[in-house]
Amino acid sequence: MARSDQRPVTVHMIAEHVGVSASAVSTVLAGRHEERRLALATVEKIRKAVRDLGYVPNVAARRLRAQDPEVHHIELGILTSFEAPLFLVSRVLRQVQRMADARTGPGRNFSVSIAMFHAGRLREMAGLREASRFNGVVITNTLPADDAFLATTTLPYAVVVLGRRLPNYCCVLDTPGESGRRAAEILLGRGCRRPVVLTPALLTESTAERAQAFCATVRAQTGSEAARVVAAGFTPTNGAEALRAHLSAGRICDGLYAVTDGLALGAYQAIKDAGRKIPKDIAVVGVGDHEHADFFDPPLTCVGPSNETIVEQIVTQLFDLMNRRRVKPVETLVPPSVVMRASA
Amino acid sequence: MARSDQRPVTVHMIAEHVGVSASAVSTVLAGRHEERRLALATVEKIRKAVRDLGYVPNVAARRLRAQDPEVHHIELGILTSFEAPLFLVSRVLRQVQRMADARTGPGRNFSVSIAMFHAGRLREMAGLREASRFNGVVITNTLPADDAFLATTTLPYAVVVLGRRLPNYCCVLDTPGESGRRAAEILLGRGCRRPVVLTPALLTESTAERAQAFCATVRAQTGSEAARVVAAGFTPTNGAEALRAHLSAGRICDGLYAVTDGLALGAYQAIKDAGRKIPKDIAVVGVGDHEHADFFDPPLTCVGPSNETIVEQIVTQLFDLMNRRRVKPVETLVPPSVVMRASA
DNA sequence: GATTGATACTAAAACGATTTAGCAAAACCC
DNA sequence: GGGTTTTGCTAAATCGTTTTAGTATCAATC
Numbered sequence: 001m002a003r004s005d006q007r008p009v010t011v012h013m014i015a016e017h018v019g020v021s022a023s024a025v026s027t028v029l030a031g032r033h034e035e036r037r038l039a040l041a042t043v044e045k046i047r048k049a050v051r052d053l054g055y056v057p058n059v060a061a062r063r064l065r066a067q068d069p070e071v072h073h074i075e076l077g078i079l080t081s082f083e084a085p086l087f088l089v090s091r092v093l094r095q096v097q098r099m100a101d102a103r104t105g106p107g108r109n110f111s112v113s114i115a116m117f118h119a120g121r122l123r124e125m126a127g128l129r130e131a132s133r134f135n136g137v138v139i140t141n142t143l144p145a146d147d148a149f150l151a152t153t154t155l156p157y158a159v160v161v162l163g164r165r166l167p168n169y170c171c172v173l174d175t176p177g178e179s180g181r182r183a184a185e186i187l188l189g190r191g192c193r194r195p196v197v198l199t200p201a202l203l204t205e206s207t208a209e210r211a212q213a214f215c216a217t218v219r220a221q222t223g224s225e226a227a228r229v230v231a232a233g234f235t236p237t238n239g240a241e242a243l244r245a246h247l248s249a250g251r252i253c254d255g256l257y258a259v260t261d262g263l264a265l266g267a268y269q270a271i272k273d274a275g276r277k278i279p280k281d282i283a284v285v286g287v288g289d290h291e292h293a294d295f296f297d298p299p300l301t302c303v304g305p306s307n308e309t310i311v312e313q314i315v316t317q318l319f320d321l322m323n324r325r326r327v328k329p330v331e332t333l334v335p336p337s338v339v340m341r342a343s344a
Numbered sequence: 345m346a347r348s349d350q351r352p353v354t355v356h357m358i359a360e361h362v363g364v365s366a367s368a369v370s371t372v373l374a375g376r377h378e379e380r381r382l383a384l385a386t387v388e389k390i391r392k393a394v395r396d397l398g399y400v401p402n403v404a405a406r407r408l409r410a411q412d413p414e415v416h417h418i419e420l421g422i423l424t425s426f427e428a429p430l431f432l433v434s435r436v437l438r439q440v441q442r443m444a445d446a447r448t449g450p451g452r453n454f455s456v457s458i459a460m461f462h463a464g465r466l467r468e469m470a471g472l473r474e475a476s477r478f479n480g481v482v483i484t485n486t487l488p489a490d491d492a493f494l495a496t497t498t499l500p501y502a503v504v505v506l507g508r509r510l511p512n513y514c515c516v517l518d519t520p521g522e523s524g525r526r527a528a529e530i531l532l533g534r535g536c537r538r539p540v541v542l543t544p545a546l547l548t549e550s551t552a553e554r555a556q557a558f559c560a561t562v563r564a565q566t567g568s569e570a571a572r573v574v575a576a577g578f579t580p581t582n583g584a585e586a587l588r589a590h591l592s593a594g595r596i597c598d599g600l601y602a603v604t605d606g607l608a609l610g611a612y613q614a615i616k617d618a619g620r621k622i623p624k625d626i627a628v629v630g631v632g633d634h635e636h637a638d639f640f641d642p643p644l645t646c647v648g649p650s651n652e653t654i655v656e657q658i659v660t661q662l663f664d665l666m667n668r669r670r671v672k673p674v675e676t677l678v679p680p681s682v683v684m685r686a687s688a
Numbered sequence: 689g690a691t692t693g694a695t696a697c698t699a700a701a702a703c704g705a706t707t708t709a710g711c712a713a714a715a716c717c718c
Numbered sequence: 719g720g721g722t723t724t725t726g727c728t729a730a731a732t733c734g735t736t737t738t739a740g741t742a743t744c745a746a747t748c
Contacts, residue, residue: 010735011734011735020698023699023737024698026735029736031500036697054667056666058408059475060417060734060735061404061703061734063703064704064734069352072402074400090460112459115455116441126454130406131401132410132705240639295580295584295612354705366705367728368727371706371727381724404704405704409705410733411733
């Protein structure tokens with residue numbers, strides 16, 4: 001029980017504590033004491049010490065030692081915020097895994113994992129600054145605070161940033177302004193005169209840009225300003241509350257652009273509760289970041305990132321960086337794709 | 345360009361290739377050649393060799409060496425299949441992270457990540473059998489093939505299995521049969537006479553059990569069999585297709601139990617397309633594994649795992665295993681929670 | 689009483705990278 | 719031309735674990 005909270009307990013410390021060699025301890029830990037004929041009494045003493053001292057294996061050391069010399073382990077990570085929808089992330093992961101598998105010859109072995117940080121606090125993520133956790137990462141769903149941090153730090157391994165522009169990294173993102181513009185055109189094209197844009201209070205770079213381009217296009221084509229409805233957060237509940245308040249205040253609204261599909265889903269509820277029909281009374285356009293946009297009722301028309309293209313770009317660049325075939329950062333812009341469904 | 349595809353390239357190999365010491369190579373790799381005054385010509389030669397030989401750093405070695413001796417890195421993983429909905433996984437991860445953070449004293453540092461496997465092919469996951477990747481894992485969303493593999497292998501680190509019973513592991517799961525029974529009671533209680541259960545073709549242990557208990561309860565209370573509608577997979581599209589076929593074949597149906605919410609979402613579409621009303625014509629019960637069940641139209645009544653309780657159990661057991669406070673596997677059953685919404 | 693065979697352990701090398709301390713040669717200074 | 723400084727590099731230790739080869743002790747055998 002006397003947990004020594006000073007330094008991590010090592011095999012050596014246990015060995016010393018018991019009065020045997022490190023080899024003996026390791027043997028017991030691996031459960032090979034029978035085949036190596038350790039005395040039962042010794043085994044028990046070691047087991048007790050392992051428990052009492054609170055031993056936790058050092059996986060880095062184990063890995064280094066255990067490594068098959070023919071196989072190269074390559075660690076890829078997808079870094080995303082807790083707050084973001086994981087659906088897109090899992091698509092990225094799937095694709096990264098697929099493309100990595102395709103490059104997995106004999107002697108190459110990729111493992112891909114997702115690691116999460118609290119939005120705005122990427123800098124606090126353990127081991128981020130050291131090159132000792134990942135061979136390469138994709139970073140996404142950052143907030144401005146995270147972007148600012150990244151802009152001032154160049155991480156010492158392969159990094160591709162998804163959905164942001166940062167001069168010191170390879171970035172892959174939606175062509176700026178296109179999404180917002182196309183969304184506006186769709187709504188105006190249906191004859192909407194009083195379009196509204198629904199955004200969260202904390203804007204990421206992409207959401208800010210979408211809203212801005214949308215408003216600019218509306219202004220250019222109609223001469224009047226689009227109303228901005230601000231939700232407290234990213235969730236459907238936030239979206240529903242914000243739009244309910246807007247509608248019940250009697251404001252005119254015949255078209256809605258939601259900068260994330262989560263907000264659109266909440267908006268649907270508010271619109272239906274207000275007795276309005278989609279798209280007859282209010283047409284809705286989303287961005288396609290929700291797995292089930294096609295099963296919204298009515299199905300959600302989306303203007304947003306063309307995910308296959310984006311993910312392909314990301315992975316290509318990640319591997320180029322890791323192979324040092326690319327050294328200078330580049331910015332890749334992918335035009336948004338439009339999926340017309342029943343909501344607009 | 346001459347990539348030697350024999351063994352992984354090490355710093356030493358580069359050093360030999362160039363005719364310098366490993367230290368020089370390491371210095372260049374870390375970008376510290378200026379402060380350590382390496383000749384520019386040497387730096388360039390090393391850089392070229394690094395590129396040509398296709399060097400990829402060994403993160404395990406870096407980690408071991410770079411480790412702050414005061415800090416103990418603990419690696420936790422959540423292992424889930426690509427095919428499963430990530431929403432629940434991210435909840436688990438969030439909670440694990442929170443509880444881990446709470447135990448993160450000085451000198452303890454947890455990193456939690458998600459790793460994915462192809463459903464049914466868990467056994468092929470790289471590094472799964474070695475204790476050199478994770479200190480502890482939560483395994484979930486397994487198929488029977490995965491369960492069979494796990495039942496015959498005892499992984500050499502802390503493992504908690506979520507949603508399955510396996511005698512050799514700590515398991516946390518819904519009380520068997522309860523979900524299906526409660527779902528049936530809700531539908532029968534509303535006066536449904538011809539309830540239907542919608543399942544995917546490939547059943548996991550939990551989905552199989554839900555369907556089975558549902559049918560048993562219906563049989564016990566009405567004397568007749570509940571119809572089973574089998575969808576090709578887990579997606580809403582699969583669910584919609586399967587139920588559409590069932591309804592258009594003219595079969596009677598006044599209540600539906602979908603064993604995953606994805607299927608329920610598809611079912612909604614099929615029901616509405618057939619001109620039936622939820623819940624008036626057909627009442628629907630789901631399981632609450634979808635993030636936005638509350639924003640379905642109408643909101644989905646759910647009977648399913650009580651996630652907070654489950655996750656709390658998981659994490660407690662995982663830490664007990666890691667601390668060796670528990671050595672024998674236990675099975676923890678958590679009763680399902682019921683959330684009545686408008687769909688039933 | 690030397691030989692063999694278990695039994696119960698240990699010493700040392702190895703995994704791949706980084707860093708510290710230090711060495712040799714060249715350049716500079718008076 | 720002796721001393722000092724700068725330049726450009728290397729040797730060796732280290733991180734924590736596992737494994738291989740080997741050693742010491744004791745009992746049984748011939």
